Each structure stands twice: as structure tokens, then as C-alpha cells.
Amino acid sequence: MRYSCPKCGGENQLEIVENEYLKCSYCNSSLYIDLDGLTLVYSYKSLINSQNLSLHLKKDFEKTGFSENFKIINSYPLYLPFWETEAKKQLERGNSRFADEFINIPSEEKKTFDFEEAAGEIEVLEPDTQPESGKKRNLCYMPYYAVVINYKDKEYTFYINGINGVVTGDPIPYVSSDETIKLLPLFLLIFAAAFIVNYFFDNLIIALIINIITVFILYNLSLKKINKKLYSK
Amino acid sequence: MKVEVFSCSECGGPLKVAVSQFVVSCNYCGVLYHVKQKIPPAVSIKSSITLSDAKRIVLKELKDDIIAREFLHNSFFEKGTLFFIPFIEVRGIKSKETPLHNSNIVEFNYQAFDYIERGSDLNDLDIDFIESSLVEESLLNAEQKEFNLVEMRKSGVVLSMKNYTFFTNRERDAAESVIEKHYRIIYIPVWEINYSYKGIIFKSYVSAINGDPIKIQALKNHKKKLFYSILGLFSLGIIFSRGLKLLLFSSTAANLGIRGGGMFLLVLAGSGIAALFLFFLLFPFLWETFAFREIVSKRRDGVKSSSINYTENSFTKFGNRIVKRITSALGMVKIEINE
Numbered sequence: 001m002r003y004s005c006p007k008c009g010g011e012n013q014l015e016i017v018e019n020e021y022l023k024c025s026y027c028n029s030s031l032y033i034d035l036d037g038l039t040l041v042y043s044y045k046s047l048i049n050s051q052n053l054s055l056h057l058k059k060d061f062e063k064t065g066f067s068e069n070f071k072i073i074n075s076y077p078l079y080l081p082f083w084e085t086e087a088k089k090q091l092e093r094g095n096s097r098f099a100d101e102f103i104n105i106p107s108e109e110k111k112t113f114d115f116e117e118a119a120g121e122i123e124v125l126e127p128d129t130q131p132e133s134g135k136k137r138n139l140c141y142m143p144y145y146a147v148v149i150n151y152k153d154k155e156y157t158f159y160i161n162g163i164n165g166v167v168t169g170d171p172i173p174y175v176s177s178d179e180t181i182k183l184l185p186l187f188l189l190i191f192a193a194a195f196i197v198n199y200f201f202d203n204l205i206i207a208l209i210i211n212i213i214t215v216f217i218l219y220n221l222s223l224k225k226i227n228k229k230l231y232s233k
Numbered sequence: 234m235k236v237e238v239f240s241c242s243e244c245g246g247p248l249k250v251a252v253s254q255f256v257v258s259c260n261y262c263g264v265l266y267h268v269k270q271k272i273p274p275a276v277s278i279k280s281s282i283t284l285s286d287a288k289r290i291v292l293k294e295l296k297d298d299i300i301a302r303e304f305l306h307n308s309f310f311e312k313g314t315l316f317f318i319p320f321i322e323v324r325g326i327k328s329k330e331t332p333l334h335n336s337n338i339v340e341f342n343y344q345a346f347d348y349i350e351r352g353s354d355l356n357d358l359d360i361d362f363i364e365s366s367l368v369e370e371s372l373l374n375a376e377q378k379e380f381n382l383v384e385m386r387k388s389g390v391v392l393s394m395k396n397y398t399f400f401t402n403r404e405r406d407a408a409e410s411v412i413e414k415h416y417r418i419i420y421i422p423v424w425e426i427n428y429s430y431k432g433i434i435f436k437s438y439v440s441a442i443n444g445d446p447i448k449i450q451a452l453k454n455h456k457k458k459l460f461y462s463i464l465g466l467f468s469l470g471i472i473f474s475r476g477l478k479l480l481l482f483s484s485t486a487a488n489l490g491i492r493g494g495g496m497f498l499l500v501l502a503g504s505g506i507a508a509l510f511l512f513f514l515l516f517p518f519l520w521e522t523f524a525f526r527e528i529v530s531k532r533r534d535g536v537k538s539s540s541i542n543y544t545e546n547s548f549t550k551f552g553n554r555i556v557k558r559i560t561s562a563l564g565m566v567k568i569e570i571n572e
Contacts, residue, residue, distance in 0.1 A: 130386035194470025
């Protein structure tokens with residue numbers, strides 16, 4: 001199979017940079033050999049300082065009400081691939097490790113991706129998805145920061161967009177502590193009811209009947225209350 | 234590194250191709266070639282279940298007695314992804330030597346064997362199991378399609394082959410005296426349905442071949458546990474009230490001379506404090522052992538459940554610490570308390 005540069009049409013000027021990444025020495029554009037053709041490769045420049053990563057994470061967590069302390073174990077920059085197609089106005093994910101299927105196109109200008117320069121310091125992920133429509137497409141490399149945090153002995157990985165700071169990743173399983181403490185009076189009530197019923201009724205049979213009735217009533221009452229507390233919004 | 238030499242079709246010059254190389258250029262005329270590496274033949278099983286079908290199957294499975302009904306009404310669908318999971322089908326012939334009775338003659342038996350190995354470690358998914366029976370069933374019943382990576386990637390995520398041991402386990406083959414061995418990669422399509430409940434993501438897996446639920450994850454119905462915890466608290470109340478009454482009005486109490494106004498209040502306060510103390514000890518236990526927020530996963534081989542880690546407040550922290558100290562002092566469990 002013979003390849004030609006999609007930008008200038010040159011055939012014999014293509015050089016291999018690494019595995020499936022090529023470079024056209026005539027028009028200086030970088031290319032990627034996909035399963036069904038050659039695509040041009042672009043990239044964006046990172047605008048976020050790597051020291052502010054925890055601030056971006058905290059800002060995102062506050063939306064879900066999560067305000068606990070967490071520990072950042074590891075953070076590293078990486079280039080994630082995205083597909084730019086004519087049919088869609090958003091960028092489609094190029095690697096299935098990324099959770100969101102689409103992201104917005106940034107307003108910044110894109111540059112030609114220099115694989116040799118980027119791969120020296122930053123991890124570059126290869127694309128492993130295929131956009132549904134449009135044979136005419138470009139590969140866009142977006143700067144991201146992968147942040148691994150430790151919360152309650154479990155590790156969670158988040159990806160922070162290097163341009164606008166949008167955080168992507170599965171949320172941390174979290175139940176606010178208020179809900180558990182709110183049920184405390186309910187359990188105290190049950191204890192007190194048992195105490196009163198059995199303190200003031202000497203006749204064992206009457207006490208037994210009243211006990212059964214109160215357990216039945218309290219069970220149904222607390223079921224309603226717990227359903228309201230745990231399952232309603 | 235193993236290098237094979239081919240010749241360029243344009244100028245006839247030599248082309249050197251390394252094992253892991255995908256693109257090669259001719260040193261003389263500069264023509265590029267895309268190298269197709271030698272991999273075993275692969276097939277994919279046709280997926281007949283669409284996303285809406287898979288969602289319907291998960292919804293049907295969630296309408297179960299072990300799953301909280303409120304969960305069904307308050308959880309939201311997030312996304313559905315089709316995964317292609319690789320499996321390796323191995324077929325071959327091996328010889329077996331058995332010495333005949335009372336002689337030096339050895340009998341050779343030829344045996345055919347076949348088994349199915351997992352091709353990916355499934356770390357990317359929330360399932361650590363898929364039985365080979367699922368693959369066997371699908372090979373018998375479902376339609377097999379030619380392996381087309383472009384088409385497969387358009388409809389879903391193709392998991393990469395991570396289990397390369399099958400290419401190189403020659404030592405095992407020699408020990409078993411394997412004569413012939415053939416491999417085939419089979420891609421099984423599986424739907425992953427994600428839905429969220431109060432910020433917690435639940436993942437369910439449905440076979441895209443016939444719609445069999447592989448794993449359904451949800452919150453467990455808490456009614457039974459609530460009933461038992463109320464019964465436990467109630468019996469605790471009964472014990473305390475009866476004990477207090479016995480202490481105040483029995484003859485032993487009268488003999489000891491603790492019947493009177495001041496003493497009555499003192500005993501009442503003391504037993505009250507004791508009851509509260511015991512209750513706060515019990516409270517974290519209730520949430521640990523009788524956790525109402527419990528994730529239940531219905532699997533093909535049965536039901537398994539695990540509790541969600543809820544955030545600790547000062548009360549439960551205090552209680553947990555005491556419980557851990559007592560139980561470790563009694564030798565029931567050995568837990569190191571990290572402060």
C-alpha cells in the first residue's frame with residue numbers, strides 16, 4: 001500500500017518518526033497511519049500550571065458536595081488523542097481510557113504536532129477508537145494532566161484538561177456524614193419506647209402484646225423515614 | 234530482535250522488518266509499506282442487542298426483591314459502552330505414552346484437546362470474571378463475523394490482547410508432548426451500562442450476543458436489616474428496663490438498703506449513662522454490619538454484596554476505635570489502629 005501526504009500530495013517525502021507516526025519533509029506536517037488511511041496530526045498548547053492541579057480538582061469536587069481531604073499520590077502530563085471530524089462540532093475521544101465521549105473544541109489555535117519534541121518528556125497515548133462518520137478527519141492531541149489521588153485506601157484517577165481545567169473521571173463514592181447522624185434520634189426513640197413499655201407494664205402477656213405492636217409501628221415509621229433520608233433527592 | 238527481509242515491489246531493494254514494526258520505508262526509493270504482523274486468525278461474534286435493548290434488560294433485572302425499589306426510581310442512566318473482549322481458543326493434538334502390562338512395549342495414544350483462555354486481564358472493566366461457558370454457548374448459537382477492527386472500533390471499544398503467554402509457553406507444550414496447536418482469537422461483545430445514584434456510579438454488564446445479564450450492580454434492599462436492627466435495639470431496651478426494675482424493687486435491693494429518693498436517681502442516671510454508652514458502641518456497629526447502603530451485585534454464579542464506604546463522623550470514629558480496642562484485647566481480631 002502506497003501512502004501520500006493528505007496536505008501537499010507528496011509521496012516520497014514521508015519519513016518515519018516512530019512506529020505509526022510520520023512526517024512530511026516537504027510541507028512539514030506530522031501524520032498518523034490509521035487503520036484506514038493517513039491523518040494529519042495537530043496539538044494544542046497547555047495553559048494550566050501543574051502546581052494548581054489540586055485547586056482544579058477541589059473546584060470540581062465541590063459541585064458534588066465532596067469536601068473531604070484527599071492526597072495526591074502522582075500527577076503527570078500526557079497527550080490524549082481526539083478525532084476532529086467534519087460532521088461533528090465537538091472533538092470525539094480517540095482513546096478509550098478517557099471517560100467522556102465528546103469534549104468541546106478549544107478556541108485556541110492548533111499547531112502541527114511535533115512527536116519527537118513531545119514524546120521526549122510527555123507520554124503520548126495512541127488512538128484506539130474510530131469515529132463513526134466522516135473519512136476526512138484529523139487527529140488532535142490535547143494536553144492533559146493525569147492525577148491519581150488516594151482516598152480511604154483506594155486510588156482514583158482523574159484527567160484535567162490542560163487548557164480550561166475541566167476535570168474528567170468517575171466520581172468518588174461518597175455519602176455525606178449528615179445522613180448517618182440524622183438517624184441517631186430514630187434509634188434513640190426505639191430504645192426509649194422499649195424501655196418505657198417494659199418498665200410500666202408488670203403483666204408479662206400485656207407487655208408482650210404491646211411490644212409486638214410497638215415494634216410493628218416503629219418498623220413502618222422508620223422505614224418511611226429512612227427511605228426519605230437515603231433515597232430521595 | 235528478529236528481523237525478516239523482504240524486497241521492495243517498486244525497485245526490488247531489500248526491506249528490513251523488525252517484529253514490532255508497523256511501517257517500513259525502502260532505503261533506495263523511499264516508498265512506505267504498512268506491515269501486517271502475523272497474528273492468529275480472529276473472529277468477532279455478531280452483537281444482536283442494541284443499547285436500548287441492553288438498558289431494558291438492566292431495568293428488568295433491577296426490578297428484584299433484593300434491590301431497593303427506591304434505587305430504581307432515583308438513579309439516572311449515564312452511558313452505555315460496547316466492549317469487545319478477546320478470548321483465545323486453543324485446539325490441538327497431544328500424544329500420551331502408556332507402557333503396556335509386563336512388557337517393554339509402549340503404547341502411543343493421540344488425544345485431541347481444546348480449551349478457551351482469557352485474552353485480556355479485564356482491568357479496564359469492573360468485572361474480574363467471565364466464564365468460558367459464555368464463550369462456548371455463543372460459539373454454538375451466535376453468528377460469527379469476520380474480524381474487522383475498523384467496523385468494531387466504530388461501534389465500541391476493542392480491548393487489546395494482553396495475554397501473550399499463549400504464544401510462548403513452549404515448555405509446557407514440551408512437557409505435555411503437544412504435537413500440534415492452533416490458536417484463534419474470539420471477540421465477545423459485552424454491553425457496559427453505567428447509571429449513577431447520588432454521585433456513585435454503578436456498572437452493569439449484559440452480553441450483547443443474547444442479552445444474558447452477566448453482572449447487575451445496585452443498592453441492596455435494606456428492609457430486612459432494618460427490622461433486625463430495630464429488634465436488637467428493642468431487646469436492649471427491654472433488658473435495661475427489666476434490670477432496672479429488678480434492682481429497684483426486688484428483695485435483694487431492699488436488703489442492700491438502696492431504696493430511697495437519692496439512690497433511685499443515682500441508679501437511674503447510672504443505668505442511663507450505661508445505656509447511652511452501649512448504644513454509641515452499637516451505633517457504628519449497626520452501620521458497619523447492618524449497612525443500609527450496601528451494593529449488591531447479581532452475578533451468573535450467585536449474589537455477592539459489599540458495603541459502600543461512607544464517610545466517618547466523630548461519633549462513629551470514636552465508637553469504631555473503642556470496638557477495635559475491645560475486640561483486639563479479647564483476641565477476637567487483630568487490627569492495628571492508625572491514628
